[in-house]
Amino acid sequence: MVGRPKLREERLDVPTIVDAALNIARKSLADLTMRSLSDELNVSVGALYKHVSGRDEVLALVVERVLEQAPRIDPDSGDGWLALRAQVLGVQDLMDRYPGLDDVVIAHSPKSPTANRMRREGIAALQREGLTVAQAHKVYRAVTWLWLGSRAALAGRPRRKADIDTFAEALDILIDGLRRQVGASELAVTSEEGSR
């Protein structure tokens, strides 16, 4: 097949490139190169570069594609704390479906538009529970650290039952404790106001 001209009948576009990249990356991130991607799509490497600037952009797009599948927080949903808990557990389940993508999601999530949208939704849900912006950010930060760390610790291996159980328990402890702490600080503010 050496020298066979690369010919693709269908039109190449970014969503098609991201589909192919995710197909390669879900098996092995190391296998995802501009060359392997061009082979998968049956196009020249040059044709790829007309749509994306390089492997880094492809990786960023793959992260968006994965995170877009995370469950949304319904603004009309009841308890904002439970909505946050569901969001985090949903992301964990989602990540479990893409073994090998932990590192790239961790690296990209601070600047990912989809991760930022999820953050805004999570913080809004907490504000609906009466938290100040600062309190909501604090809670979101702590909870995010727990899931980011739980993925970083895997170093590419799949989650085991002990990981899944510990995460669910630690998440509940953290959310309950933060909720109690926020409640106590509100109480403190109220009693300060009352004593004036």
Added chain:
Amino acid sequence: MVGRPKLREERLDVPTIVDAALNIARKSLADLTMRSLSDELNVSVGALYKHVSGRDEVLALVVERVLEQAPRIDPDSGDGWLALRAQVLGVQDLMDRYPGLDDVVIAHSPKSPTANRMRREGIAALQREGLTVAQAHKVYRAVTWLWLGSRAALAGRPRRKADIDTFAEALDILIDGLRRQVGASELAVTSEEGSR
């Protein structure tokens, strides 16, 4: 200076190489290459390869050098839970001294001998508090995730006051909650035994 022969008077050894690597890496990890390292040490790249297998080994050795500076857990210390708390806060302070090394420490810590020694010491401290091996591993896992995630979220920037405060609060909530949970499960076992 082109073509100047690289001559080093002192004997080259691995600790010297790691010193030089840490010097470069603490400023910018991207600047640490086998070439920049050979320049810093005033030796040829070939001379370096007689002591280390390449950049990956150098990075692993840098991580060991950093983590070795973390505070040890004194086996005779009082409260094992507080000892674990002190270990984690000590690692955070340590990491703050090496901006830019978060990613490489996160990547190497699952297989780092020093990180594993710290884990053994932390788990032993918890076992002295009456935890089973499984309980101690669970607690250590959850606490490790929180600090790993707090570093991963930085994406290379230094910690701000909000990061430091949130971490200390979240760590205390997690440790208190896990401690209460372990206490409750012991109570459950005792009352089960009592009811037989």
